[in-house]
Amino acid sequence: MSTTSVEPRAGALGRLAAYSFRHRWLVLTAWLLAVVAAFGANKAFGGDFSADYTAKGSDSAAAQQLLEQRFSAQAGDTVDVVFRVPSGVSAQRSAIEAVLAKIDAVPHVAAVDDPFTTPGSISADGRTLLTKAHLDVVNPEDMPVEDAKAIIAIAEGATRAPVEMAVGGQSIGSAESGSVGSEGIGLAAAALILLLAFGSVVAAGLPILTAVLGLGVSSSLVGVVAAATAVPDWSTALASMMGIGVGIDYVLLLVTRYREQLAAGREPLRAVVATAETAGRSVMVAGTTVVISMLGLFGMGLSYMRGAALVTILAVLVVMASAVTAVPALLGAVGTKVNSLRLPGTGRRPVGHAGIWVRWSRTVQRRPVLGTLAGVGILVLLAAPLLGLRFGFPDSGNSADGTQTRRAYDLAAQGFGKGANGPLLLAAKLPAAGDTAALETLSGSLRTTPGVASVTPVVLSPDRSTAIMTVVPTTGPQDAKTETLVKHLRDSVVPAATASSGTEVHVGGVTASAIDSTSDVVKRLPLLVGGVVGLSMLLLLVAFRSVVVAVKAAVMNLLSILAAYGVVALVLQGGWAGQLIGIDTATPLPAFIPVLMFAILFGLSMDYEVFLLSRMRERWIVTGDNSRAVAEGLAGTARVITAAAAIMVAVFAAFVPAPDVILKVIGVGLATAIFVDATVVRMLLVPAVMQLLGRANWWMPEVLHRRLPNLHIEGRPEFHLDDEGEAGPVTLPGQRTVRVPV
Incomplete structure (x- = not known):
């Protein structure tokens, strides 16, 4: 195939890659200008971070509204x-x-x-x-x-x-x-892993450079998003994690495929087009699954979730754009020197060498039932601590020893009891100015209510239309008995004391607001799970044209996420595992964290599923042999997935030292899930289950086969297969090649 014939016959991604390759300096200059423009837009239009964690329509939200309207000095x-x-x-x-x-x-x-x-x-x-x-x-x-x-x-x-x-x-x-500069730590760790994986400074530098370009654009635009909608301050770290992680992973896949194409004897332009038509398609599908997962957060109906989802989606979209434009341009700049500046003792294996991974896959495939049981058993064991998980919001009692917040918490508890750190604020709208008769009755009832330590006198607003009083529980804000008390006050004590009086009383305060927020998030969780899983399965069905693959991917992703939740629950117990990461007290888990983790992890897990299955489908179409397709697909992607997972784990683990418990827990959960997904799931469960299912892996009803579009995620053979129909160095020797109708 001549150089000039590559581009006209290529798909859209191939043509875009060819353009970026030929106009490499123009494309790279445009990306640098985009970084500058994003920085300028943030300076000119950037807004402040904000977040409203109250549950809309809840009793605590009504109490807060009364405070803001009538007690402005105490509403802040x-x-x-x-x-x-x-x-x-x-x-x-x-x-x-x-x-x-x-x-x-x-x-x-x-x-x-x-x-x-x-x-x-x-x-x-x-x-x-x-x-x-x-x-x-x-x-x-x-x-x-x-x-x-x-x-x-x-x-x-x-x-x-x-x-x-x-x-x-x-x-x-x-x-x-x-x-703690987690982004810098993550980038440094990723650079080291890339050097070990590629054995070349030039090849390792391309993913880092692309990630920095993408981060420069997306992080600067976070302020612009914050000007338009509520964005919590922790979402910047989340977006950085995702941008760095998926950015490096995607470019790692692209550079690896490019090196394979060069090793197969193709000249740089054709190698870039072939990379775009194969790995580039996988990147687009993988990125789309992440975006779909994050879009699921919109269904939660929570403003701070929407803000976090928007900035994360922005980071992923920037990464996807850089993957199909900046990467081909950079590859055009380095050309055949992509393997230059080798490190001594590294990178000596042939690109795409099957080696140990073929033997591993064959071992698993010979005992698929044992492999399946072992994989499921490991995931269930990791998920077991989930049974003891407590939902709630960490407070100052979970801060590190010696901090001001922890000292204040301990001093207050020592002098007034644990409930002093989580008082309940009762806000009342009076039937007439100064009419506190019902509140005096309520105050008497509260003092005799089990679980109430003290009640302050009634305080009237300046216009005497509203009143407040503070109720101090005998138990701390994270104690389940405090939640029981809040429900008892709302359901029994308050209605009984104010019946027929016209006085409207709401139980609010930070503790009550946390209880309402947790209940609200848990109630909405099925909407997120159903929406994300359904849309992701539909995308996989179209991408791989297989019902079994879509269902299997969803089930395995759910199992790996449950395993990650179990590890999070273990460290939050504050025992030996928690002390390893700086959690020394039993700590509740904010309900929005597993929601956020689910959206992120389902998308990222699909990334590895796409990387692995796209190569398996490629080999299935060429050979028609399911066992061979599984073995060669695993062999062709195992090194990439291992390196990509190691990078992602390093990036997420860099947030574990953060003082903020939320970032710490998110880092632990995401790092654990990626590690489990890339090892237990992709290297054990997937080959075992696909061996058991055989040709059924690739079955799809004829009606769907005719109606659904074909994304050709496995690529177009004319751009990445040689004249004999083989895909190059990953192919096992001595086996016949067969073409299977797509």
């Missing part, structure tokens, strides 16, 4: 201020008041409660004082870090024997979290 976020004086806080009153005055002068502090006149602010033994600084921001993300650090500095300066002081709250915790 708060900072807990705790003093402990062994000789009694009254002896240090002047010093304490001086410190509170300093906090009151910090920007964004609207007011500080006077603990010496506010009932319930001093413990029964007189040694502990707990008050609140009210901020003028509703969401903790809106509190500037420098102002939160100013409050921390005041607390640290005031802690002198015999006075012990600490401050807590979400804004304080965010300021203490800081950053």
